[in-house]
Amino acid sequence: MKKISLSNISKLYEVISREYDLYAPIKKAGKVNFAKWTDGEEVVFNAQTVRSPKDMFFPQTMDLYSLKMQGKTVEVIDDRSETAPFVVFGVKPCDCKSFEVLDRVFLAEPVDTYYQNRREAGIIVGLGCSAPSESCMCASFGVDNTEPVADVKSYIVDGEMYLDAITDKGEKLLSLIAGLLVDADSTKVDEQKAKTKEINKKLPLQNLDMTRFTADNLNEIFNEEEWEGLSEACLACGTCTYVCPTCQCYDIRDFKTNDGVKRFRCWDSCMYSDFTKMSAGQPRNTQMQRFRQRFMHKLVYFPANNDGMYSCVGCGRCATKCPISMNIAKVIKKLGGKHND
Ligand code: SF4
Ligand code: SF4
Structure with missing residues (x-):
């Protein structure tokens, strides 16, 4: 496990954004949503985005192809531009799980290649929860909000971000920012996970009975x-x-x-x-x-x-x-x- 002080985190954004388009929760017009990070922008970790990060992989509108008519001939033009690798930073565990659901739909035969291209290009940095709210019900659906399933999982504890690569894509991302990271043990992260689990027990929607839904x-x-x-x-x-x-x-x-x-x-x-x-x-x-x-x-x-x-x-x-x-x-x-x- 590695870590970086939050006071230094904009350097991390800078280094990542030199190589990739970087999307993160950013406040605009009073609302937090995933948006492309540009220099000086503050990333907001302690709020849920209004729209989910599914937009990154399944955008609200998307060109599929064009038909060009010339006389009696019709030319079919694939409107896709190559999807450059990009990073989605600060994705909560519930939203990380949503990609598994979307994969079941879009990557089943026949594969939706528009979605597939974006999934292959996207690197997801998940963020473990430390302050689930009264509307959270992830545990009722079997989602562990202390274990984001992503390419890199991260945690924020006492002014520091802890990062751990899970996949090859995640390893590649962390090697890009290796110069900014120092080695860390997981003691503080483990303590935070235990506290989050205790909070979950007190939340009204984290233990819904689903037994009848079969x-x-x-x-x-x-x-x-x-x-x-x-x-x-x-x-x-x-x-x-x-x-x-x-x-x-x-x-x-x-x-x-x-x-x-x-x-x-x-x-x-x-x-x-x-x-x-x-x-x-x-x-x-x-x-x-x-x-x-x-x-x-x-x-x-x-x-x-x-x-x-x-x-x-x-x-x-x-x-x-x-x-x-x-x-x-x-x-x-x-x-x-x-x-x-
Ligand atoms: S359930 Fe609520 S949010 Fe959904 S369509 Fe009905 S009124 Fe709108
Ligand atoms: S709680 Fe479930 S149904 Fe409601 S917005 Fe989240 S994923 Fe969709």
């Missing part, structure tokens, strides 16, 4: 009367899906250019009434059905098809951002298991 109970949960009440006030605004690190629905659209068409994709939301609308009709006609689909997918369908992995990492963004204060924890408390009352 494929065996699929029909029973699907037909619960509680869905009506849970979804009644939903505005269908889609905020929960946009801030969610694991939501991955998208639409593909065409944009007319002077000599052809540009095809791009953009995030979509299963909460929207025109989502999945087809010429054959709309399979989910009511907001209750759309609301139910979102949570059934995260809690039952996805784990049933992915070795028990939930499509929720318990980041709590939906709990803090929904305008009607609805969130996955409330759904679990109503439908999850006998210990949630």
Whole structure:
């Protein structure tokens, strides 16, 4: 394990940014979000970003390809530019876990090569939590918030950042900044991990009972009367899906250019009434059905098809951002298991 004093950390950003585009949580217009670091910018470690780092790998909008028409011929042009290696710094353990969920979707056959290119180019520096908040529910989803699964894991304790490379990409990154780091033992980090685990025990959403969410109970949960009440006030605004690190629905659209068409994709939301609308009709006609689909997918369908992995990492963004204060924890408390009352 290595360490660097936080008073020296801007030098670390400088050295990394000479080699890579460096993205980190940065406060702009009063909100903290992952943004490209430039000289003098302060990285904020003690706040959750409004948007998750999924943007780095699955951007909100992305050009796919262009069609150029010349007479009767159509040329297909791949609009991708080569993805240069980049670093995403300060990713919380829940968000690190979200990449595993997204990998299951985008790297399954047929592989989404747009996502794959970015995953291969990205180096993730995870940051262990020391002050989980009341909206955190990662432990309920099996995420250890003291062990970020990333290329490098890091911890901030007593004004110092501790760093440990986990993968070859991580080793390469730490060798780039080796001149700024000194050897460290893990005593203080271990103490902080133990304290964080004690905080987790006192948080209201870190021990939700999920026992009922199994494929065996699929029909029973699907037909619960509680869905009506849970979804009644939903505005269908889609905020929960946009801030969610694991939501991955998208639409593909065409944009007319002077000599052809540009095809791009953009995030979509299963909460929207025109989502999945087809010429054959709309399979989910009511907001209750759309609301139910979102949570059934995260809690039952996805784990049933992915070795028990939930499509929720318990980041709590939906709990803090929904305008009607609805969130996955409330759904679990109503439908999850006998210990949630
Ligand atoms: S953020 Fe809340 S109101 Fe908006 S779609 Fe999600 S559950 Fe409904
Ligand atoms: S459903 Fe809510 S808590 Fe779960 S990953 Fe998405 S935003 Fe985070």
